[in-house]
Each structure stands twice: as C-alpha cells, then as structure tokens.
C-alpha cells in the first residue's frame with residue numbers, strides 16, 4: 026500500500042519509552058534536552074508580536090512565489106546589519122528551514138542522488154532526505170585536542186580528505202551546518218575557501234544551514250555563506266532560532282554563487298515555491314517586526330548560554346571523569362564521558378536513577394560511544410542541579 030520511502034521504523038526507542046513512563050508516573054525530571062525557546066522562561070514582547078500579526082493588509086491576497094517584498098526586504102536588512110549585502114531578489118521565503126531544505130533537495134537531486142552531511146549532525150536531515158529520495162553520505166568532523174589557547178589547533182574541523190573521497194558522480198552538494206548542531210563549530214574562512222574550491226571544481230552546490238549563526242561565543246561575528254560567490258550556495262535560516270519564534274513558521278533561503286548558476290537555481294526554485302505558495306500573509310507582513318525581536322531574544326539567550334557554560338566548567342573542574350568539548354556557538358555542549366557501555370544505556374540509567382534526561386551521542390549520529398549532549402538553554406537552576414547529579418553518577 027505504501028511508498029518504500031515511508032518504511033520508517035516508527036517504534037519508540039527504549040529511551041523515549043522510558044521517558045514517557047517517567048512522565049506518566051509524575052516523577053520529577055531534570056531535562057537537559059530542551060530546545061524549544063518558548064518554554065525556557067525567556068521574555069518576549071508579547072504585545073508587539075501579537076499586534077504585528079493583525080495587519081489589515083492581510084485581508085488581501087497578493088501571491089508572490091518568493092514571498093512579499095516587504096518581508097524579503099526585512100531579511101535583506103538582517104544581513105545588512107551583519108554587513109552582508111544580499112539582494113531581495115536572491116531571497117525566497119519558506120515556512121521553515123526544513124521546507125527550505127526540501128526545496129533545495131528537489132532543485133538539485135534526482136532520486137538516489139547524494140548529499141554530503143556532517144557527522145555528528147542534525148538528526149532531522151535523515152527524514153528530510155528520505156522524503157525527497159535523496160541519499161545522505163556522512164562526512165565525519167574531526168576533533169583536535171591541541172593547545173586550547175591556539176584556536177586553530179583545537180576543536181571540530183571538516184575532514185576534507187574524507188570529504189573529497191566521499192564525492193561520487195552522484196554527489197549534488199555538501200551540507201554545512203554553520204555552526205553545527207550539536208558540535209557547535211563554525212566553518213572557518215580557510216574551510217569556506219576549500220569548500221568553494223571543491224564544489225566549484227565538481228559543479229556541486231553548498232547548502233549552508235545558518236539557523237544558529239547569530240549565537241556565537243566568539244567576539245567577532247562569523248561570516249555568513251549568504252554572500253558566498255565561489256560556488257552555487259543555498260543559505261538557510263529563519264525566525265525559529267534567530268528570534269526564538271519557531272511557532273511563527275517563517276524562514277528563508279538565499280541563493281548566491283556564479284551568476285549563471287544562481288539565475289538558473291532561482292528560476293527553478295521559483296517554480297517550486299509558486300506551486301506551494303506556502304507562507305501565509307499575516308506572518309509575512311509581521312516579519313519586519315518579528316525579526317526586530319531578535320536583539321532582545323539573542324541577548325537573553327547568549328547570557329544564559331554563557332552562564333550555563335561557566336557553571337558547567339566550574340563543576341567539571343572538580344573532577345576528572347567528564348570533560349566538555351570546545352563550543353564555538355549554538356545551543357548545545359558535548360560532554361565526553363567514559364565509553365564503558367553504550368551511551369543509550371548510560372542515558373537510561375541517568376533517567377531511572379536520577380530523573381535526568383540527556384541525549385546520548387548516537388541521537389546526533391556520533392560514530393562511537395562516550396558522548397552526551399546537553400542543552401545550554403535550560404534554565405540556570407535546572408542546569409546546575411542536573412550537572413551536579415550527572416557528575417555524582419559518573420564519579
């Protein structure tokens with residue numbers, strides 16, 4: 026009856042079953058997986074947000090495949106504030122970054138074509154690829170444990186040797202999550218240059234997911250791919266993370282690169298977007314106001330991330346069993362723990378014995394055990410208590 030692409034194993038895994046039972050029993054839970062910013066105690070300007078959604082212009086339907094120009098102008102303004110010159114004509118609005126991924130996959134790939142993705146990485150990509158009949162090929166990030174003070178010698182990097190080896194005649198693009206979820210590494214200028222060389226030489230695209238771009242722990246903002254000209258580039262972001270407003274369902278896609286490829290890509294994407302015309306008028310009209318919310322939101326979020334990281338480091342300093350990996354940006358930290366058993370067994374144990382819920386590394390496709398992922402946007406009180414409980418269990 027059904028298409029093979031939907032033959033997913035839909036049985037809940039052990040950990041989610043245990044979590045559901047834990048919640049059903051009403052037991053207290055220290056949740057270090059939170060990723061929904063609207064449930065983390067951040068302050069939003071409710072009246073401004075709600076007022077922006079009741080613009081009388083929404084009573085008229087003005088279909089535009091790329092999205093309303095006023096909204097695209099606001100997105101161009103977002104890039105201009107970062108000193109990136111992006112034309113409104115190169116922007117398409119979508120309801121989510123996921124939808125933007127699907128438009129790009131559809132534009133680039135025939136069934137069975139391949140895209141390289143970073144490993145570890147964002148779990149939803151598997152489903153997005155399945156739905157579009159795309160094959161994902163994992164490209165490991167490598168972690169260097171050099172001198173912590175020498176930025177170039179320490180942290181996650183793209184493994185270009187394996188990336189080049191993984192490219193086949195069916196490869197249509199390389200996905201870069203900038204910064205990565207959960208590894209937190211940005212693509213550095215030399216990495217961007219190398220990606221351009223590889224992708225332009227093979228006439229394949231760069232697909233850059235920048236939903237966490239603004240959440241950098243470094244002083245200087247990291248360059249966006251939105252103005253990347255060295256290879257055909259699709260850059261995606263949206264209100265979900267940038268403004269902490271995932272419920273608004275508003276995102277965008279920027280196309281850049283050599284002019285002939287860019288023109289062709291935009292024309293094809295426009296047909297896909299015109300077929301769905303998916304983003305609704307009230308939200309498009311609200312985008313200028315909603316985007317402005319990012320300043321207040323990002324300030325609160327970054328202050329929480331910094332405080333939680335400081336607390337994490339303070340507690341880690343008192344023991345030797347657990348360490349944390351370098352975080353350059355994003356909402357997560359990776360903890361290295363002894364790989365004496367599968368990470369999922371450890372996560373199950375922490376849940377049943379301590380009421381502590383963390384994602385095991387395999388959830389983000391870590392190839393080996395010994396990794397736990399913690400959300401840095403959890404409230405400070407919960408975070409601190411959860412780390413204390415975790416370290417007590419490990420030591």
Ligand SMILES: Cc1ncc(COP(=O)(O)O)c(C=O)c1O
Nearest residue numbers: 121122123147206236263265276
């Ligand atoms: C790396 C990454 N990309 C995209 C998304 C989803 O964004 P959207 O809500 O715009 O689909 C997420 C959500 O967690 C994410 O972590």
